[in-house]
Amino acid sequence: MFDCHMHANFSTDSRMRVEEILAKSEELNIGCIITEHIDFNFPRPGEFIFDIDDYFKTYNRYRGDKFLLGVELGMKDDCISDNKEVAERYPFDYIIGSIHMINNTDLYYEKLYNGRTKNQVYTEYFQCMLKNIKNHTFIDSLGHIDYIARYARYEDKELYYNEYSDLIDEVLKMVINSGIVLELNTKRLADKGSVDNLIEIYKRYRELGGLNVTIGSDAHNMNDIGKNLNVALKLAEVCELKPVYFRNRKAEYM
Numbered sequence: 001m002f003d004c005h006m007h008a009n010f011s012t013d014s015r016m017r018v019e020e021i022l023a024k025s026e027e028l029n030i031g032c033i034i035t036e037h038i039d040f041n042f043p044r045p046g047e048f049i050f051d052i053d054d055y056f057k058t059y060n061r062y063r064g065d066k067f068l069l070g071v072e073l074g075m076k077d078d079c080i081s082d083n084k085e086v087a088e089r090y091p092f093d094y095i096i097g098s099i100h101m102i103n104n105t106d107l108y109y110e111k112l113y114n115g116r117t118k119n120q121v122y123t124e125y126f127q128c129m130l131k132n133i134k135n136h137t138f139i140d141s142l143g144h145i146d147y148i149a150r151y152a153r154y155e156d157k158e159l160y161y162n163e164y165s166d167l168i169d170e171v172l173k174m175v176i177n178s179g180i181v182l183e184l185n186t187k188r189l190a191d192k193g194s195v196d197n198l199i200e201i202y203k204r205y206r207e208l209g210g211l212n213v214t215i216g217s218d219a220h221n222m223n224d225i226g227k228n229l230n231v232a233l234k235l236a237e238v239c240e241l242k243p244v245y246f247r248n249r250k251a252e253y254m
């Protein structure tokens, strides 16, 4: 079993140390892939970027059966070639591609939602995702398809498959046809309602021909490592999807 998504201290928003990851991984008896953040051209210069050579120099000695080295690339129009270069030049085990911003505004920020309806912003979110998957076919998995439902500022920010079924179908088909795996991010799986809504999306992924999922906690501290992994495994089983992890950029069954 692998937790395929977490952030250690090369990520701007995490202070987790590799020793903490290794200890937790031992305690839970799972493998871990660290996926440090790279979001090129982040609005605040110097944030969400790190020295990749230093990353490999620092972590290579820990690399082994249960500790693998990945990256989470923020997908945007203005950094496709930079992202591609990172993917091709460095020996990562695993590359997640994620949408964290729309028109260079972080989904985390309230201003993205101000004066705009949920429908407008969610539609734009999926259009942005669609366009970027097309330009980032070199990634291994699409991160947290439900990311917007973490931070949107609406009374009901939940993502319902049937409200955006056309767009979500397009995204899922694009993922499948590009040979990319859909991630099942466990961050929102503590909530039963979210699980039920995600099941709809992952069942549809299977129906359209998707076979595998990666599972990741997106932990930024050691207490979150492995969180809700059992819920994710159950969800994958219900949707008849096989959990995989990546080593040397190749999918392996857990």
Ligand SMILES: [Zn+2]
Pocket (backbone or CB within 6 Å): 072, 098, 100, 143, 144
């Ligand atoms: Zn992310």
Ligand SMILES: [Zn+2]
Pocket (backbone or CB within 6 Å): 005, 006, 007, 072, 218
């Ligand atoms: Zn992440």
